[in-house]
Amino acid sequence: MKTGLQTMLAHYGEENIHGAVIPPIFLNSTFVHDSYEAFQAGKGYYYSRHSNPTLEVLEKKLSALEGGEAAKVFASGMAAISTVLFNFLQQGDHVICSMPAYGGTFAILGPYMKKFGISVDFIDFRETERVRAAIKPNTKLIVCESYSTFFMEVFDVAAIVSIAKEHGLRTVIDNTCASPANFRPIEWGIDVVIHSASKYLGGHSDVIAGAVISSKAIIESIEQTEYVLFGGALGPFEAWLVTRGLKTFGLRMKQHADSALQIAKMLEENGKVARVNFPFLPSHEQYALAKKQFDEPSGLLSFELHGGRAAAARVINRLKYFKIGVSWGGFESLVYSPGMSGENEQFTGTEYDPRMEHLIRISVGLEDPVDLMEDLQSALESA
Missing domain, CATH: 3.90.1150.10 (Aspartate Aminotransferase, domain 1)
Structure with missing residues (x-):
């Protein structure tokens, strides 16, 4: 049954554990199993760097909020951004990024990625044809923001998505500024949505967190490689705080x-x-x-x-x-x-x-x- 936003955030994704109206925090690092065979089957949880019930409550809410198939939450917005970039890119690839960009995004795509042989062009997305003109044979990714944090400039999302699909490029958007209350990029054809959950999603200035929402295939790819290898998982208490923030x-x-x-x-x-x-x-x-x-x-x-x-x-x-x-x-x-x-x-x-x-x-x-x-x-x- 389809519900309104506030009803979904109040109830969706929460297990009824001992009648608790608020989901408990699973602070443990390790989960034990009943037998050799049970562990080998790979069902359930075994280590919180991989998965945790408290994080899954938040991930279910965020994927529903953004209209995605799945989500992963991270220790910061920058952990989410860097994980996505390293998942999609390899040496020799080229990225087109909207300008102005969040300072952290500018720093990692510009100076930092050069040592991996990854190049970037920062383009004014208000002029759509400039984006098309910037595409090269080695372009793999278009990175943008719902609107810029200093000048609040917007761009034609549908036009950018159309260009990306025409050239077989993946699209990534930072939707922190607009938030899914006002804009849901996946509905417009964007492949991956990133958030600094420290901002509107948490809403109380008491937590640092990040999130990535996308298709099941993309989230599984991130989960199996960069999420585990980089160790950027969000802590259970921080996940609980963001879930608490989402209630309102x-x-x-x-x-x-x-x-x-x-x-x-x-x-x-x-x-x-x-x-x-x-x-x-x-x-x-x-x-x-x-x-x-x-x-x-x-x-x-x-x-x-x-x-x-x-x-x-x-x-x-x-x-x-x-x-x-x-x-x-x-x-x-x-x-x-x-x-x-x-x-x-x-x-x-x-x-x-x-x-x-x-x-x-x-x-x-x-x-x-x-x-x-x-x-x-x-x-x-x-x-």
Whole structure:
């Protein structure tokens, strides 16, 4: 029987163990068997680096949430990204990656993969034909994000998937920013979905975790090789925390979306703000595409000031409820500016370079939106 998102997250994938309303945590590293023959049959569990009942509860929920056939959870989002890349790629392969990209993805695909003889082209996916033109005889993989974490730019997913299928390429998308509450890439033909479950899926800023959702064949391939060899399995307690977070995932995402839209509209009307990077505003040039692909926004957006680094610093330092932090997607509101971290190789010499110093990214939390708007308005007076 098909259920709604919140009903599924409340009940699906959980075994009734001694009537416990919350699934127990299996903290043990080893599982024993009744006989030589039982162990040899390979049924059940035997070591938590391979599988664990607590992890399986979470994996069942995540695969259902994203509309995939199976899932594996990892010790971090970067563990999930690196595992997928090493599963698909070998020496001499070429990757096309959307730009801007998450910093960790940029670092592993760019400088790090060179020592394995794997090359990459970072392409602006807003111009679909540039992706087609970047394909080489040794291209194996297209890597992208539902939208970029600094500039919130989106691209035509259906067009990219069509190009990939035309050339027999696998597609991998990081859906952390949008979340499966608003966008389910597998329904659009994407092969593999990756998440930093530390963000919206966990939702409480108390766990580091990653996830990969895909077909059974791809997940089994990952499970049998990189998952075991790299040792990136998520711990049982961390898996339990993400499962706990998922209980309120749908409700939280509705609040994030509503508050972010109110704040984006307020920022758009403020004279100190030069631009609001939020494609769910009707005035944004990508509004029609964003409405076509996403059910709702998430709580992540950015805005650019008329002033430079000093103006951004003044605004950030005056904020009360938006705390300075590099992450996002939790219950609390956070603020960050790429200008705080110095030069970023990915943006040097690009159209984004001059925008970095006066850009402020905010993660809109679950506080009352009126209080958050008053906080921002008060801080912007100093810009």
